[in-house]
């Protein structure tokens with residue numbers, strides 16, 4: 203199985219996806235002890251991650267970390283797109299530096315948009331809504347891929363560590379895929395890794411919150427980050443912690459340096475074997491690896507390395523469309539767009555598929571199926587913040603005391619309020635673009 207980031211596949215079996223691609227489960231140990239955990243975390247909408255441990259520990263220890271996400275400006279922004287920005291705003295409240303890439307190069311290369319069309323779409327559909335939703339301009343950088351020389355240069359430079367077979371295996375390109383399209387994943391890697399350059403805050407944990415369709419890009423970026431490291435810290439076959447130099451130049455200088463860092467970290471039982479380009483840390487355990495690795499990474503730029511830490515990711519489930527299949531910009535009746543007229547959105551909700559029974563009588567007797575209901579999903583993902591209130595809806599649906607008609611009206615009303623308020627804020631937001639593009 204392959205994940206194609208440019209197709210419109212729907213995903214159902216997230217557990218299988220997770221296992222097949224080696225994505226880790228996002229259990230409650232990652233969010234239980236965070237300040238006011240966001241509903242998407244609490245409710246299992248975020249189901250998987252790669253490497254979130256280092257983000258968790260950066261938050262807990264109040265160390266710097268960054269978020270990088272991107273938007274594809276090729277259609278209207280709907281509720282499915284809102285999730286990432288909800289997550290981003292939550293993490294911004296926890297102190298992350300925020301970077302948002304407008305993927306106009308990708309829209310140009312893969313969707314046939316002109317850069318100008320992509321720009322207009324990004325501003326009117328996405329950025330204005332982000333600001334209206336509450337994204338704060340402080341410690342937030344929004345940029346267009348096509349205008350970011352550093353990102354584009356990095357894309358080109360990083361490309362040297364990937365070969366054609368890898369690209370083929372990851373993306374399944376064919377002989378007729380155009381070259382700009384083939385190159386666009388490297389631009390995304392440039393997006394993801396540039397935030398760790400000195401100029402943008404330096405080497406630090408970076409989180410990329412995405413839908414699972416973006417996982418191929420995450421794997422590519424993680425592989426490339428690792429390939430550029432000068433040191434590798436790992437458990438050896440005989441269960442020791444080893445620091446290895448990965449390049450062939452300046453090996454001794456680098457080993458000296460690693461020794462110094464390890465001493466600073468209070469490890470004393472070190473054994474150096476220069477022929478293996480190795481330093482064994484006998485008094486370290488597996489739990490120390492990540493800390494040692496991060497310390498070494500941070501100093502790699504002084505030795506002309508990048509020191510990129512592997513970017514971390516979280517994966518959210520996709521919200522189901524109102525019609526029961528995918529929520530998609532190309533099927534207006536399936537989606538609530540953030541720029542929908544409030545009344546129009548309410549009408550779509552009244553016509554949505556539910557998990558209700560075939561007749562009122564049967565629903566009273568057997569209850570409804572909230573797990574298979576688009577209305578319930580709207581409550582769970584977006585409309586209801588209070589967990590107890592959500593639970594009450596769930597229970598009264600199951601027990602057959604709540605009927606779909608009323609339930610839809612409730613959702614429609616909440617949505618209308620939300621959209622009216624958003625529209626007002628969006629109109630104000632347009633005046634504030636300049637604060638964001640800096």
Ligand code: TRP
Pocket residue numbers: 270271272273274303304305308389390393394410412416
């Ligand atoms: N490829 C993403 C999409 O289709 C957009 C994107 C560009 C992105 N650069 C990114 C997403 C960096 C996450 C991180 O939506």
Ligand code: SF4
Pocket residue numbers: 556557558570571572575576577578595599600604605606607609610
């Ligand atoms: Fe969905 Fe509400 Fe009907 Fe239950 S009562 S199936 S939650 S619309």
